[in-house]
Amino acid sequence: MKILFDNAASRATISSINELANYPASNLVSPFAEERWQEDFSEDPAAVITVTFDNPEDIDSLFFTYTNATGIYAVTNTGAIAHGYMHDVEATDDGEEIVTDDGYDIGIIEAIKLSDGIYWDSVQEDVTSVTIYVFGTENPLYLGEIGLGLSYSMPNPLANFGEGFEDNSIIASSQYGQVVQNYIDPLAVDSYNFVGVTRETLVDIKEKYKAVGVGGKVWVDLTSEKHEFKTPMYAVISAPFQSALMGNGKYSFTLSFTEAR
Numbered sequence: 001m002k003i004l005f006d007n008a009a010s011r012a013t014i015s016s017i018n019e020l021a022n023y024p025a026s027n028l029v030s031p032f033a034e035e036r037w038q039e040d041f042s043e044d045p046a047a048v049i050t051v052t053f054d055n056p057e058d059i060d061s062l063f064f065t066y067t068n069a070t071g072i073y074a075v076t077n078t079g080a081i082a083h084g085y086m087h088d089v090e091a092t093d094d095g096e097e098i099v100t101d102d103g104y105d106i107g108i109i110e111a112i113k114l115s116d117g118i119y120w121d122s123v124q125e126d127v128t129s130v131t132i133y134v135f136g137t138e139n140p141l142y143l144g145e146i147g148l149g150l151s152y153s154m155p156n157p158l159a160n161f162g163e164g165f166e167d168n169s170i171i172a173s174s175q176y177g178q179v180v181q182n183y184i185d186p187l188a189v190d191s192y193n194f195v196g197v198t199r200e201t202l203v204d205i206k207e208k209y210k211a212v213g214v215g216g217k218v219w220v221d222l223t224s225e226k227h228e229f230k231t232p233m234y235a236v237i238s239a240p241f242q243s244a245l246m247g248n249g250k251y252s253f254t255l256s257f258t259e260a261r
Contacts, residue, residue, distance in 0.1 A: 001154040001192070004219035005208045008057040008149035016049045023142065025049050031217075033066045033145040033234055033261050040140045047141055049132040051148060056126040061151045063219040065115035065234045066144025066261070071135035072118065076127045082118040117221055117232040123150065145234055147219040152208055155201060157192035161222070164189045166258055188233060188259040190220065195252040202243055202251045209241045209255075220257050236260045 009029050016025040016039060023038030028049070039047045062074045062082055073083035134143055165186035173179045197205075212218060214237050221232040235257035243253035 001157055002061070002151040002221045002224045003154055003208075004061060004063060004147045004149055004151045004221075005212055005216075006149055007147045007217075007219075008053060008059060009051055009146055011055070011057070012051045012053045012148075014049065014051050016047060018047065020140070028143065028146045030145070036066060036142045036144045038140045038142040047134045047136075049134065049143075051130045051132065051146075053128055056128050058123055058125050058150045059120070059127050059130070059148060060123045061117060061119045061147075061149065061219075061221075062130070062132065063115070063117040063147035063221070063232050063234070064143060064145070065232075066142075067114055067134075068138045068142060069134045069136045072116075072132065074118065074130050074132045076120075076124050077129045078124070078127070080120055080124050082120045115231045115233060116227060117147075117219065117224070119151075119224065147234070151219075151221070151224075152205075154205070155194050155197050157194050157222075161193065162189075162191035187261070188235075189238070189257070190222075190233065190235070191254060191256040192222075193252070193254050195246065196248075196250045197253065198250060202253065205253075206241060206243070209237070212237060214238065214240055217260055218257070233257065234260050 007029065012029075014025040014028055016037065018039050018041065019025050020038050020040065023036055025037045027035045027037050037049065041047060059076070062072075064072065073081060075081050130148060132146075134141060166189050167186040168184045169186070170182040170184070171179055216237050218235060218237060219232055220235050221227075223229045237255070238258040239254070239256040241253065241255070243251050246252055
């Protein structure tokens with residue numbers, strides 16, 4: 001299990017060649033995943049996004065969400081490549097609109113909630129820039145939030161991890177059984193239990209948690225080598241960190257996450 005607690009892309013200048021004015025590459029680190037980067041293409045099915053770090057960064061992973069891309073790979077300034085390809089997806093553009101604090105309208109593409117992640121073979125040290133190539137068959141091509149940095153290798157959680165939903169749909173019903181629903185796409189909620197953790201590892205994880213806290217946005221990858229089982233999730237930490245000392249001198253703790261959009 002890997003978690004990206006610190007998104008190095010937030011300390012970078014992000015640009016792309018043919019971005020649309022209302023959907024610039026800087027949106028890739030917006031607080032809202034659906035405030036996306038977008039590009040129209042005709043003959044060339046690949047788009048190029050450049051991430052230039054303010055200072056050299058150590059990285060090993062790239063995460064992304066809210067996209068209709070069918071393939072993504074990334075190359076560091078030293079030529080190291082991370083790559084991965086997703087299943088074809090269908091996009092619709094008939095979602096509702098939301099308005100951000102700065103007054104921009106964002107069209108929500110309701111059919112797409114695809115997340116994934118790719119890794120380099122090893123930690124890439126002192127990287128100054130990353131070029132991300134995005135492939136697709138749908139026009140416009142778009143990509144939501146990205147996470148780029150050094151993922152933290154967590155202890156293995158217990159197999160009985162929890163998967164559920166936070167359902168904010170609004171319903172009204174009469175005494176006679178008539179029901180009206182304002183449907184809202186439920187948010188994924190995951191909870192993981194860890195046991196047998198050393199004091200040294202616990203302190204390290206506590207420091208990672210303290211740096212972001214409840215509501216802090218992270219990327220959670222339960223099965224980094226088997227995304228066909230469960231893809232990475234762009235999420236907020238949804239409960240305070242709590243640990244307990246076990247009888248054998250080791251520790252247990254739980255981490256809970258709610259999908260972020």
